[in-house]
Amino acid sequence: MTNHAQYSQMHASDGTVVRHPDRPQPRYSLPRAIKNFGLLMKDKEDTSLVFKIYESLPSRNFMPRVKEFGLSERGEFLRRTEPSLPEILDDHAELRKTPKGSLAHAYCDFMESEGLSAAGLVAESERLGRNKYDDLVQWYSERSRDTHDLFHVLTGYGRDALGEQCVLLFTHGQSPSQGHLLIGYAGAANIKKMVWGSKAPVMGAVRQAKATGRGAPALLEQPIRELLKQPVDEVRRALNIPQPTMYNECHRIWREEGIDPYNLLASESSSEPVAA
Template sequence: MTTYQVPRRDWRAAASALRKLLANGDDTTQVFVIMRSLNGNQTPRQYAQLMATADGPRLAYRRVELAERFSDPAFIAGFAPGTVGAAYRAFLAETGYTAAGLAEISNLDGVALIEHPYAWFGRRTRDVHDIWHVLTGYKADETMGEAALVAFSYAQTGGLGWAFIGAGAALKSMRVTGGTLFAKAVWEGYRHGRKAAWLMGEDYEALMHEPLEAARARLRIAEPVAYKHAQAELGEQMASYASAQKAQTGALA
């Protein structure tokens, strides 16, 4: 079996990546730099948690590569209206994102797929991110939606990288907007992540066929009230700021 080395925490690399990410929210590579720099032993701990669940050993034995599964057009096309899978299909159509594209971006060193249980679980954590956008209602094409979801993800996984991004985005929002609506949405994401069932233990192939609202109820995923309020109040302001930041970043490149 391939040796798996737990990465050491590198706060300097994480801080540099966070500055780049906050300057350009589309620079997704920086997210994975932060994850690798700060999440440390989160993957082994989460894998052990999976193995302690009733269904975890079966999922680990099958070791499905979700990026491959979610990139199968026939699989994506087969979901009934109103299901989690149908909402995910609409998400892909709206955003233009793909599971394979995210997997490619995350491969910082361009290495072949590592055949190790911990590495598999790390890929699984990456591959369910967009499903969590669908389940939680946090949009993927805006800074606040991503910030709220990373706070949710920190509550679910304990990975410090998620907390680092969420806190950085919340602090920046207070400077940009002069208020706390954005930060409250991020805090709500964390609280909702704490209250929800542990989503990493789910069988995602089965979950995709569940009615979306029923799945949210079963998984105890609450309505993102503070997020929607902040979205309505700050949407145009944050979008204008993000556009200005991107233009500045492009001019300096």
């Protein structure tokens, strides 16, 4: 098995090292992850806690993925043509020049309606004050972060509580990590508690999301600039991303039960779970 020291000896064709020798060794700590998850449940707007959870549960398959993709012909091409996704994704004026119905238009509509930006997600991750290193790990990690909102658009999962858990489990299907599992499944269990008595298949929805992510090619390994120009439905077909039927069913059932899917979090201000 390749160790971290050996990764520091591997270079891309332009000389960029796979893992910078000064990059700190990841330290696995389940207690620290659980502590930060508890804090996240109290303040779900503090997305810096999400990054702390990921850091506490490093995946042993992460470095092999970075090496395999980063040193591949496709990886080298994407580093040359898409060195920074936020610059591409936040240029809505340029993205709007693509044909109507494109992934770019769907992405702009989503981000503008939610008041989001790729730069905003960058700022949240940088609140941790982590050092940056000139290596493939930095590029791969940032590319994974910057495709998060594209996942929302392509999968059809919204930014409601269940939608976020589904995106996390979809991401786990793409790039397995205990952090995604912890937040995704624990978050789903918390939702079930909040809407106690509801018939909505919450766990079925997140399991479907995980299976969808596993069955789709890794989005971060795709040419994002080119995908943005294509019709969004064609991109979904090409990436084998079906309709989120279980998630949609949860929303349908909740509305029938008088529960607003986008106001589930408000119920936590009460000491009692919402009864369907």
